[in-house]
Amino acid sequence: MNKFSVIIFLMLLQGVAIAQKSESILLKNATIIDGDASVKPYKGFLLIKDGYIQSVTTTAPKVANAKVIDCTGKFITPGLMDAHIHLATADLTDPKKARLSTDSITGNMLRHGITTLRDMAGNAPYLANYKKDVQSGKVLGPDVFYAAQFAGPGYFAMMANGRKGEEDLGHTAWYCAIKTKSDVKPAIANAKKAGVTGIKIYANLSKELIREITNEAHKQGLLAWAHGAIFPSKPMDVAQSGVNSMSHANDLVFQQIKGDTIEIGAAWAQLYKGLKLDSNMRDKMLLEMKKHGTFLDPTVFHAENNKMFNAALITRRAHQLGVKIVAGTDWIYPEKDEAVPLLDEMNLLVSKCGMNNLEAIQAATLNAAEVTGLKDRGVIRKGKRADLLLLDADPSITLNALFKPLVVFKAGKRVFTATEAR
Incomplete structure (x- = not known):
């Protein structure tokens, strides 16, 4: 991703921070890494609402009033x-x-x-x-x-x-x-x-x-x-x-x-x-x-x-x-x-x-x-908590990518967004 694309992407996410309490967030066209190694990474659409994953689909869901973020070329993993x-x-x-x-x-x-x-x-x-x-x-x-x-x-x-x-x-x-x-x-x-x-x-x-x-x-x-x-x-x-x-x-x-x-x-x-x-x-x-x-x-x-x-x-x-x-x-x-x-x-x-x-x-x-006895997190599935990382590189190739997230979502809220320097 070039510097200009990063800046535009982060500006979009600032809008998510303002609207996330009342609106759904749709992350589209991301490569989803499930958390279960037996599930192959796949391109999909991830809908977040009220702190949880409402749906994970391979085709765009029909949802009204969602804040849509295009994640083409990006990767999503569990926190x-x-x-x-x-x-x-x-x-x-x-x-x-x-x-x-x-x-x-x-x-x-x-x-x-x-x-x-x-x-x-x-x-x-x-x-x-x-x-x-x-x-x-x-x-x-x-x-x-x-x-x-x-x-x-x-x-x-x-x-x-x-x-x-x-x-x-x-x-x-x-x-x-x-x-x-x-x-x-x-x-x-x-x-x-x-x-x-x-x-x-x-x-x-x-x-x-x-x-x-x-x-x-x-x-x-x-x-x-x-x-x-x-x-x-x-x-x-x-x-x-x-x-x-x-x-x-x-x-x-x-x-x-x-x-x-x-x-x-x-x-x-x-x-x-x-x-x-x-x-x-x-x-x-x-x-x-x-x-x-x-x-x-x-x-x-x-x-x-x-x-x-x-x-x-x-x-x-x-x-x-x-x-x-x-x-x-x-x-x-x-x-x-x-x-x-x-x-x-x-x-x-x-x-x-x-x-x-x-x-x-x-x-x-x-x-x-x-x-730890936690059944509400650890994989990207419908009904799980939206503790998610949005990444700019593929962690199946380099684990370092996991630790340089563009965005950290916790219970559906954006709790960290990378700066341009990071």
Whole structure:
């Protein structure tokens, strides 16, 4: 697209911003990338009204009083999602300062096409307040769905000295120490009251407690998200519990350590001495995950930066075996208008894990929505929320195009339009 065309296009979209509350918006002649990699990109017409996709057709729909935007030569995808982030684990002793930082981080995410986040444990009141402000329109940012972290008391005792403003670590609804099965039911009820979507099963728990937490979370309408290894419990214990997702593909290598349980210090020492991946053990683990419909949240970018190269190998095999992969970073996001790590994660899913671009897009859209229990987004279909990216280049050729959107729509509203400089 030449510079003149971009300027005219953005002027048209300014009109959308004024009229979008009362009028329908018809995006015509775009190439639509569904979010489900099995659906081939196609030319179509996308009608938005009242925050939702009213129709997606290959011929022009008959609709009165719609604002029509010609998207010839452009591409539409679902909004992106980072399925592993932590927004509320830093120093929160100065709430105003912390919030300014969070708003800068999430604003940058939104500009780069990220419209939803799965926060994998942090201060729930802080996250609830942020979520409320986003929903009310007070703040422009991605929607956030967050977890409570459950672990054994030994873990929280170990961590207590390093968390400013969290002296009660292990004794809140969102950071909860679990000692016995009798603790589980009330702890999950309290977490649900704190607004969480899932329980993050983290560390220092027996396989019996992992199963108890998973089952009770599901009974109370919450999801169960776990680390790949819950020391002293082994990865197979986690997979057999029926959790909804397992994070950090590299953790699965700890299944190879002999014994019914694993000690965290000794396990990591073995890893860094060059613990070699056993392909038979790996496949048994992954097939168990597939059997239970457990998603793999591999955090390959995080692993590569920490020289944990088994993560990519395990993720590649998981994809071959049909385990669903979600794109999450567990990485620090910049506050300024800078590149975001979700691009790095997705590029690694393609370059090292055997995915094509459409499959990587599915990991950051449909799969990420499903692992979070969200049925209203992640694909471009009638009745789904209009969380959409309008792109000037084809992301099936270059994933970079996803992170330079011309327009970001969130619930049908234009929340970001690129400037000429961008």
